[in-house]
Amino acid sequence: MKLKLDLHEIYSDGRKIEEALQDIIEQAVTKRASEVEIIPGKGSGALKKSVLRFLDRPDIKAQYHRVDKDSDNWGRLFVYFRHESFESKKTISAVSQAASYTCFCCQAENRIACEISLLHEYGTETRLVECPSCGSPNLLTIRANRQNKVIVSAISGYK
Numbered sequence: 044m045k046l047k048l049d050l051h052e053i054y055s056d057g058r059k060i061e062e063a064l065q066d067i068i069e070q071a072v073t074k075r076a077s078e079v080e081i082i083p084g085k086g087s088g089a090l091k092k093s094v095l096r097f098l099d100r101p102d103i104k105a106q107y108h109r110v111d112k113d114s115d116n117w118g119r120l121f122v123y124f125r126h127e128s129f130e131s132k133k134t135i136s137a138v139s140q141a142a143s144y145t146c147f148c149c150q151a152e153n154r155i156a157c158e159i160s161l162l163h164e165y166g167t168e169t170r171l172v173e174c175p176s177c178g179s180p181n182l183l184t185i186r187a188n189r190q191n192k193v194i195v196s197a198i199s200g201y202k
């Protein structure tokens with residue numbers, strides 16, 4: 044199912060826009076829509092920016108999968124959702140596996156938990172973690188091989 048939100052009518056009312064956005068995201072989640080199309084309206088770059096700012100809020104971001112920008116068609120935005128069923132959540136947690144990495148700084152052996160099925164879906168996962176022994180940031184690259192063994196490499200996470 045796809046939902047559509049046209050902001051033409053309320054483009055000048057920041058509060059209404061936020062309410063409308065909040066509402067459409069909620070609807071998408073409850074109705075399990077796969078996609079929401081947001082139409083800010085022609086020539087309204089500022090409005091598009093505020094929509095993107097809204098979508099970037101951590102509480103909102105947690106609810107959808109990704110955003111696509113359509114550059115040539117009035118700046119429409121597409122928000123895609125992924126709805127996990129209870130079943131698939133169960134499967135994912137069932138294959139959660141513990142793995143370990145060697146801290147790049149103090150060489151301590153630290154354990155982390157990973158979701159094998161997600162590693163297979165996305166290829167690799169990167170994660171910034173703090174070493175429990177020395178406190179240095181470790182940038183981890185996590186992948187799973189064909190035998191479902193998790194392989195983690197750690198490099199310095201200092202910028």
Ligand SMILES: [Zn+2]
Pocket residue numbers: 146147148149150151174175176177178179
């Ligand atoms: Zn360390």
